Amino acid sequence: MTQANFSDDTQTITEVVTVDLVSDKPGVITTITTSETPASQFEDIKDQILTILSELPAYLSNFFTEYQKPLVTIGLILAGGVSIKVMLGVLEALNDVPLVAPFFELIGMGYTGWFVYRYMLKASTRQELLTEIDSFKEQVIGQNS
Template sequence: MTQANFSDDAQTVTEIVTLDLVADQAGVMTTVTTAETPTSQFQDIKDQVLTILSELPAYVSNFFADYQKPLITVGLILAGGISIKVMLGVLEALNDVPLVAPVFELIGMGYTGWFVYRYLLKAANRQELLTEIDSLKEQVVGNDS
C-alpha cells in the first residue's frame, strides 16, 4: 500500500492506492484501488454547489427574460382567482350576519330604480348614457385612429 500527496495551489488532494500483487507470477498485479479521502469529495461537492449558487441569478434573469409574458399571464390568472375566492368568502361571511343581506338587496333595488328613472325612461337620457359609455370605452381601450 502506498500513499501519495499531490499539492496544487488551489487545493490538496490525498490519494490512497492499494495494490494486490500475485505471488505466483512476477510483475502481475490483480487489482488497483484508489480511494480519495472524504475531505476531497466534500471539497468537490462544495465547489459544485458554490458554482451553481454563483450562477443562479444569471439563470433566473435569463429565464424571466425568455418567459416574461407567460409568467405575467400566469401571475395575473392566479391573482384573479385568489381575489375572487377572497371576495366570495367575504360575501358569504356578510350573508351570515342577520339583516345585512336584506339591506343589500334593498340598496340594489333602490339603485336599479334610480338608474332606470335617470337613464332609461327618456330618449335624451339614453343618448347621454351612450355618450358616457363611449367616453369610458375610449379612456380604457383608446382611440381607433
C-alpha cells in the same frame, strides 16, 4: 502502490493509484486503477453545491428579467383570485347578519330603478350611455374598436 498529491490555489486533489506489474516480463505495466478518497469526493460535491448556490441569485435575476411579463400576469391572476375569494367570504359573513341581506337587496333594487330611469327611458340618454361605454372601452383598450 503510489500516492500522488496535486495542489493549486483553489483545491487539493488526493488520488490513489494502484499499478500491477506482469511477473513474466519485468517492467511491463498491465493495469492501472485509480480511486479517489471519500474526502476528495466530499470536497467535489461541496464545491459543486457552493458553485450552484453562488450562481443562484444571478440565475434567478436573469430568469425574472426574461420572463417578467408572464410572471407578472400570473401574479395578477392569482391576486385577483385571492381577492375575489376574500370578497365572497366577507359578503357571506355579512349575509349571515340579520337585516343586512334584505338591506343590500333594497339598495340593489333602488340602483336598478335609478339606472333605468336615468339611461333607458329616452333615446337621447341611451345614446349618452353608449357614448360613455365607447369612451371607457377606448381608455381600457387604447384604440377605437
